Amino acid sequence: xxxxxxxxxxxxxxxxDAKRIGHDLDEALNRCLAATPAxxxxxxxxxxxxFPDVGHRYKGIEQPLGILWKAYxxxxxxxxxxxxxxxGRDVRSSMRIRH
Numbered sequence: 001x002x003x004x005x006x007x008x009x010x011x012x013x014x015x016x017d018a019k020r021i022g023h024d025l026d027e028a029l030n031r032c033l034a035a036t037p038a039x040x041x042x043x044x045x046x047x048x049x050x051f052p053d054v055g056h057r058y059k060g061i062e063q064p065l066g067i068l069w070k071a072y073x074x075x076x077x078x079x080x081x082x083x084x085x086x087x088g089r090d091v092r093s094s095m096r097i098r099h
Contacts, residue, residue: 002082003028003041009086011035023054040081047074 004021007013011031021027025048032041050070052061063071084090 002078003032006032006041006082006085007035025051039085041078044074044078050074 003025004013004018007028008018011034013031021031029041029044029048032039033045047070050067051074052063084092
C-alpha cells in the first residue's frame with residue numbers, strides 16, 4: 001500500500017498499473033527505485049523475503065516471533081519513509097534517545 005502510494009506520487013502510477021503489481025512487493029519496490037534511485041527505500045532490497053509468497057499470506061501459518069518482528073520492522077520503516085517523503089516532515093532527530 002505504501003509503495004503504491006509512493007509510486008502514485010513519484011511516477012504517476014495508475015489504478016491499472018497498481019492492479020498489475022498486485023501484491024508483488026519486489027515489483028513495487030523495483031518500480032519505486034526506478035522512479036527515484038536515491039530513495040531510502042533502497043534499504044529494503046534483499047529484505048522483502050521475510051514476507052511469505054502471496055498465496056501463503058492469508059493461510060494463517062504461524063511464523064517464528066523473530067520473523068514477525070522483522071516483518072513489522074520492514075513495514076514500519078516503509079510506512080514512515082514513504083510518509084516522510086510525501087509530506088516533507090522529518091522528525092527523526094526528535095526521536096533520538098537522550099542519555
